[in-house]
Amino acid sequence: MLTLYHSPQSRSSTILSLIEEMGIADWITLQEVTIPRMDGSGGRDPANPHPEGKVPVLVQDGTVITERAAIILTLTTMFPDAGLAPEIGSxxxxxxxxxxxxxxxxxxxxxxxxxxxxxxxxxxxxxxxxxxxxxxxxxxxxxxxxxxxxxxxxxxxxxxxxxxxxxxxxxxxxxxxxxxxxxxxxxxxxxxxxxxxxxxxx
Incomplete structure (x- = not known):
């Protein structure tokens, strides 16, 4: 089971674009959360499992994965047929x-x-x-x-x-x-x- 914690117009939008490119939206539950914004709006969401209250966060079978590079590696490895990454080991x-x-x-x-x-x-x-x-x-x-x-x-x-x-x-x-x-x-x-x-x- 995969859940992505996302806040609109934030760094996590990059991961949404990746998911859309890969065509894997049906495999991922999207959970929208609030985050503190640079303009002072928003706030930390208690539902967000990120240690610093940031996004994106991918939760895979209970394991919390933060940082966009790590999330990208996780998703492209799980769904290699989507073609968004080279073959592992090449x-x-x-x-x-x-x-x-x-x-x-x-x-x-x-x-x-x-x-x-x-x-x-x-x-x-x-x-x-x-x-x-x-x-x-x-x-x-x-x-x-x-x-x-x-x-x-x-x-x-x-x-x-x-x-x-x-x-x-x-x-x-x-x-x-x-x-x-x-x-x-x-x-x-x-x-x-x-x-x-x-x-x-x-």
């Missing part, structure tokens, strides 16, 4: 896992530090910065059109997500901007965006 699988973990460990911190105007030599030494992030994305997309070459994957879904939410953080590079736009225009993502907008209006 060279492309290793590259796929590297993209997901690079996002969690580097991209999101770099984007957040940049948005917050925070700079320190320790941060640069550990995470590098926006220029290095953009260079790595560009190098992959030059072989593209997707991060794994000719194949769209869940790595594209996760890696483009901060730039979809914060366009001002998108590197000023036509190749990267085109990739972000193509990811944003995926029919599965558009269906999620439209459904969440409809809920907000209601």
């Amino acid at each position: 060279p492309d699988w290793g590259a796929f896992v590297a993209w997901l973990t690079w996002y969690q460990g580097v991209v999101e911190p770099v984007v957040i530090f940049q948005a917050a105007g925070i700079s320190h030599p320790w941060l640069t030494a550990t995470f590098r910065g926006p220029e290095e992030m953009a260079a790595r994305l560009r190098a992959a997309l030059e072989r593209g059109p997707w991060l794994l070459g000719g194949r769209f994957s869940a790595a594209d879904i996760l890696l483009h997500s901060p730039f979809a939410w914060f366009p001002e953080a998108t590197p000023d590079d036509p190749l990267i901007r085109d990739w972000v736009d193509r990811c944003k225009a995926r029919p599965a993502r558009l269906r999620v965006v439209e459904a969440e907008a409809a809920r907000r209006v209601a």
